[in-house]
Amino acid sequence: MTTTTLAVLVPLLPFLGAVTGLLVGRKAPGFVRPLAVLPALTSMVLAVLVAVRQGGGTGDGTAPLDAATELTPTGSIPIELALHIDGFAALVAVLVGVVASCVQIYSTGYLRDDPRYPSYAALVSLFTSAMLLVVYSGDLMVLLVGWEVMGICSYFLVGHYWETPEARAASLKAFLVTKLGDVPFLIGLFALATDAGSFRITTILDTVAAGGLDHPTLIALLLLAGVAGKSAQFPLHTWLPDAMAGPTPVSALIHAATMVAAGVYFVARLLPVFAASAAALVVLAVMAAVTMVGSALAALAQDDIKRVLAYSTVGQLGYMTGALAVGDRGAAVFHLLSHGAFKALLFLAAGVIIHAAGTNSLAAMSRMRGLRHRVPDAYWTMTVALLALAAVPPFSGFFSKEAVLGAAEHAATGHAAAVPGTAGWLVLVAGLASALLTAAYAMRLWLLAFNGSGADAPDHGRQPVAMNAVLWVLAVPSLAFGLSVGTLPDWFDGDSLAPTLTTSILGTGLALVGGVVTYGAWRHTTALAAQVPLGAVAAHPDATPAVSESEAISTHAPAYGSVAAAHDPADPGRLMLGPLHRHAATGFQLDAVYAALFVRPVRGAATLVRFLDREVVETYVRGVGATPRWLGTAARRAQTGNVQTYLSVLLAGSVVLAVAVVLVAAGA
Amino acid sequence: MTLAATAPQGFLSPTGVEIVFLLVGVVTLGAALITVTSKQLVHAALWLVVTLGGVAVEYLLLTAEFIAWMQVLIYVGSVVVLLLFGLMLTKAPIGPSPDADSGNRWAALAVAGGAAAALVWVVVDAFRTQWIDLDTAQGSTGDVGAILFRHWVLPFEALSVLLLAALVGAIVLSRKNGTTNEESRQGSQAREASEGRREEGKS
Amino acid sequence: MHLAYPAVLAALLFCVGLYGVLARRNAILVLMSVELMLNAVNLNLVAFDVWLRDSLHAGQALTLFTIAIAAAEIGIGLAIVLMVYRNRGTSDVDRLRDTAEGPDDDTDDADDTDEAAAAAKKAEATA
Numbered sequence A: 001m002t003t004t005t006l007a008v009l010v011p012l013l014p015f016l017g018a019v020t021g022l023l024v025g026r027k028a029p030g031f032v033r034p035l036a037v038l039p040a041l042t043s044m045v046l047a048v049l050v051a052v053r054q055g056g057g058t059g060d061g062t063a064p065l066d067a068a069t070e071l072t073p074t075g076s077i078p079i080e081l082a083l084h085i086d087g088f089a090a091l092v093a094v095l096v097g098v099v100a101s102c103v104q105i106y107s108t109g110y111l112r113d114d115p116r117y118p119s120y121a122a123l124v125s126l127f128t129s130a131m132l133l134v135v136y137s138g139d140l141m142v143l144l145v146g147w148e149v150m151g152i153c154s155y156f157l158v159g160h161y162w163e164t165p166e167a168r169a170a171s172l173k174a175f176l177v178t179k180l181g182d183v184p185f186l187i188g189l190f191a192l193a194t195d196a197g198s199f200r201i202t203t204i205l206d207t208v209a210a211g212g213l214d215h216p217t218l219i220a221l222l223l224l225a226g227v228a229g230k231s232a233q234f235p236l237h238t239w240l241p242d243a244m245a246g247p248t249p250v251s252a253l254i255h256a257a258t259m260v261a262a263g264v265y266f267v268a269r270l271l272p273v274f275a276a277s278a279a280a281l282v283v284l285a286v287m288a289a290v291t292m293v294g295s296a297l298a299a300l301a302q303d304d305i306k307r308v309l310a311y312s313t314v315g316q317l318g319y320m321t322g323a324l325a326v327g328d329r330g331a332a333v334f335h336l337l338s339h340g341a342f343k344a345l346l347f348l349a350a351g352v353i354i355h356a357a358g359t360n361s362l363a364a365m366s367r368m369r370g371l372r373h374r375v376p377d378a379y380w381t382m383t384v385a386l387l388a389l390a391a392v393p394p395f396s397g398f399f400s401k402e403a404v405l406g407a408a409e410h411a412a413t414g415h416a417a418a419v420p421g422t423a424g425w426l427v428l429v430a431g432l433a434s435a436l437l438t439a440a441y442a443m444r445l446w447l448l449a450f451n452g453s454g455a456d457a458p459d460h461g462r463q464p465v466a467m468n469a470v471l472w473v474l475a476v477p478s479l480a481f482g483l484s485v486g487t488l489p490d491w492f493d494g495d496s497l498a499p500t501l502t503t504s505i506l507g508t509g510l511a512l513v514g515g516v517v518t519y520g521a522w523r524h525t526t527a528l529a530a531q532v533p534l535g536a537v538a539a540h541p542d543a544t545p546a547v548s549e550s551e552a553i554s555t556h557a558p559a560y561g562s563v564a565a566a567h568d569p570a571d572p573g574r575l576m577l578g579p580l581h582r583h584a585a586t587g588f589q590l591d592a593v594y595a596a597l598f599v600r601p602v603r604g605a606a607t608l609v610r611f612l613d614r615e616v617v618e619t620y621v622r623g624v625g626a627t628p629r630w631l632g633t634a635a636r637r638a639q640t641g642n643v644q645t646y647l648s649v650l651l652a653g654s655v656v657l658a659v660a661v662v663l664v665a666a667g668a
Numbered sequence B: 001m002t003l004a005a006t007a008p009q010g011f012l013s014p015t016g017v018e019i020v021f022l023l024v025g026v027v028t029l030g031a032a033l034i035t036v037t038s039k040q041l042v043h044a045a046l047w048l049v050v051t052l053g054g055v056a057v058e059y060l061l062l063t064a065e066f067i068a069w070m071q072v073l074i075y076v077g078s079v080v081v082l083l084l085f086g087l088m089l090t091k092a093p094i095g096p097s098p099d100a101d102s103g104n105r106w107a108a109l110a111v112a113g114g115a116a117a118a119l120v121w122v123v124v125d126a127f128r129t130q131w132i133d134l135d136t137a138q139g140s141t142g143d144v145g146a147i148l149f150r151h152w153v154l155p156f157e158a159l160s161v162l163l164l165a166a167l168v169g170a171i172v173l174s175r176k177n178g179t180t181n182e183e184s185r186q187g188s189q190a191r192e193a194s195e196g197r198r199e200e201g202k203s
Numbered sequence C: 001m002h003l004a005y006p007a008v009l010a011a012l013l014f015c016v017g018l019y020g021v022l023a024r025r026n027a028i029l030v031l032m033s034v035e036l037m038l039n040a041v042n043l044n045l046v047a048f049d050v051w052l053r054d055s056l057h058a059g060q061a062l063t064l065f066t067i068a069i070a071a072a073e074i075g076i077g078l079a080i081v082l083m084v085y086r087n088r089g090t091s092d093v094d095r096l097r098d099t100a101e102g103p104d105d106d107t108d109d110a111d112d113t114d115e116a117a118a119a120a121k122k123a124e125a126t127a
Helices: A003-024 A029-054 A088-110 A119-138 A140-160 A166-198 A200-209 A216-230 A239-245 A248-257 A259-269 A269-273 A278-301 A305-325 A328-355 A374-391 A397-414 A421-450 A465-486 A500-529 A545-560 A572-576 A580-585 A590-637 A643-667 B002-006 B016-038 B041-061 B065-089 B106-128 B141-151 B154-172 B181-202 C005-021 C025-053 C057-087 C104-126
Strands: A065-069 A081-085
Touching: A003 A029, A003 A065, A003 A081, A003 A088, A003 A119, A029 A088, A029 A119, A029 A465, A029 A580, A029 B041, A029 C005, A065 A166, A081 A088, A081 A119, A081 A200, A081 A328, A088 A119, A088 A248, A088 A259, A088 A328, A088 A545, A088 C005, A119 A140, A119 A248, A119 A259, A140 A166, A140 A239, A140 A248, A140 A545, A140 B106, A166 A200, A166 A239, A216 A278, A239 A248, A239 A305, A248 A305, A248 A328, A259 A269, A259 A305, A259 A328, A259 A374, A259 C005, A269 A278, A269 A465, A278 A305, A278 A572, A278 A580, A278 A590, A305 A328, A305 A421, A328 A374, A328 A397, A328 A465, A328 A545, A328 C104, A374 A397, A374 A421, A374 A643, A397 A465, A421 A465, A421 A500, A421 A572, A500 A572, A572 C005, A580 B065, A580 B154, A643 B106, A643 C005, B016 B041, B016 C005, B016 C025, B041 C005, B065 B141, B065 C025, B065 C057, B106 C005, B141 B154, B154 C057, C005 C025, C025 C057
Parallel strands: none
Antiparallel strands: A065 A081
């Protein structure tokens, strides 16, 4: 098979799996698991094959694979089914394939008794297919199709536990907020295609290289809105923490490793378009800086283990956009790949922990002794992943984060052409600050989850092999992906991704400071844990992980006061953040701001419309009803039942008509 | 009037037939008016005889001899008798009945007056210059018989079927049952309908 | 003879019959008036037949048919009147008002409006 055929099969197989799964899922439950796992595995293998055959991208001189076919003429600007596979696409597809396969395998254990597992698995397959389509597509319209399919899959999967009000609200919020970004995104795509005369990425990049773009800033800003929505960047990030109401594997696949990375990947593909406008780069840098620091602070205050990870995802995506803002897409995609691996691992391990502990509250976990011995696999792999997250050498996160910081320093010192120094400094300072904070919240998470004291953790027996095995599979890239730093530039643009000395020392030093400070704070506060009992809520020990999780989510607010935070004085984050804690826990009141800015005006408008409908429109409707009623009452007076009057009227009418006819005839 | 003057035969110099026609016409119309306004129902029927007879005379004047005799035979001879029987059977009061006209009288007058005005206007406007040549008789019995049985045989036969149907219908409708009056009042319709069906089957 | 004489006479006879049909109360008198109208038509037919000198004498033939049909009609009509009289005890046209709207329809209507108001109130309460 040619590489093109292989590449076409990669998104096609999960799609077929999804369709078949939806069709036969109910009638033949035995086929559901193979139908979910096998297409994902096959397309992962195929994606690896494509990557191997394609070899490096532009970095080592290999031309990217470009294939296109136009099915039908579609108006002024043609839409083509196009493939554009360079090093970025090949590697991101491999990541998607790996994570999707892991998640599908993990889900067979996690949702083993779920009655809606068939539709769940099919939606995950459909999502995988859409993501692979986005990755491989060489045509922006086809990319948009995958982009939107991902959005709707995310909506359905976040709402998987639709029995709980949190999940219903979260799925709606995720959908609406991302759509808020998608509308300008669509307009931006049209503007871009109008300027370039094509939806093909290659053509657009050629046009940009030739300076043929008329409104680069406008287009870049419009596209950025969609990217911010999809990749959960400030100010459209608020949906992501709430989306944790979905099942953990979904959070791992969609809201950590792949879909949220789509925005970053999109910018990486079209980076020349953004680089054509210095203003867009500065906006991107500001966005990244605010996102990084704000989300790291918020992560430090969350009580729900998955919300900590969600805010962490937002922050790491901030690093990626930061790398893009300084014009280094190699660093961005490098961080995307390593982050995809270790964040998927973190989420999947968190799913195991939630099941073992019977709660998703860190405060409750910190009052359980020996949780680490109950779930040794999750403990070790999560430790690896947290070290990678905190960018401790030699884990993968260290190399990718240092690549970002190095690129920022490069731009800040004015070595990168066409990138404003402001953007470089913004990304560098924010990146260093959030390196410290990241290490702090990673440390806090680890300490609270695995070093609890108090009653023994409940014993739920061994976790399913499918779930534990996947953790170890993902631990390998988290541990060792950084070693590829020497060969990766060949796949990307060729710029070196190796860490530079200054930023490495600064970044690692700050991370160590963050970890040590957190440890100190924890030692200070942990004594309080025994005095304040918390965490009475625990799911039934024999329930499946999914049931435990949905119960944990729905009981968090009644048990601890809110979905996000708990009143736990033993939390080191509370001590470190001080008065900021209250705001950080609620995501800096951004939801309240949105409520005041958008929700309340919309509700007011709805009330007004309702009033208009009730009082104004309905008056007309009632009038329309009443007038014929009156006329009917009047006409009924004529219905005397006397045949002679009827006949009189009939004949009088005939006479009038006859006279009229005669007059007309005579007149004519 | 100018048009009438230019016509070959003016209205101002009527022929003898025309004078007779006019006189009989006035009598006919007057009898008709009395028929529809009389307070005594039997008198109305008798004035109808005068009207129908007048029309028969008009037919004669128009040389439609056979039609005239048929008019006398059928209308004056049988229809009026039938109507008188009807009056009798419905126990119509003898002597003046003040409520012979319904409350619809004025509306009826208006409609009839309007219709009369319109019709007379149109008819006069259309035919005031036309002249009927009455020199040769048009409706002698022989002529009409020849025409009727040579050219109009099929409608004639169809008419006989119609008359038969009317006969049967009239018998069915007006049949009195052998039972008491009360019972027939309650269930007459259904019974009559079923019996009508049986009769039709027989015939 | 002028055609106008028989034509006008027929028109006037017709209208007199028309008045009778509309104004008379007794059903048999109404039937008499119908006969008048039929006669007016017959007179017209004969007059025009004579005027046109129709070789088939369609007008006179049609007059004969009309007379026969009128005879049938009067037979059926009288039978109906007799039956109505037998069932109702009257043959007055303006007392046969079965097709009129009964007074109970008005109360129905009032109920309707009450129900509509109640429904509107309910809708407002649920909304």
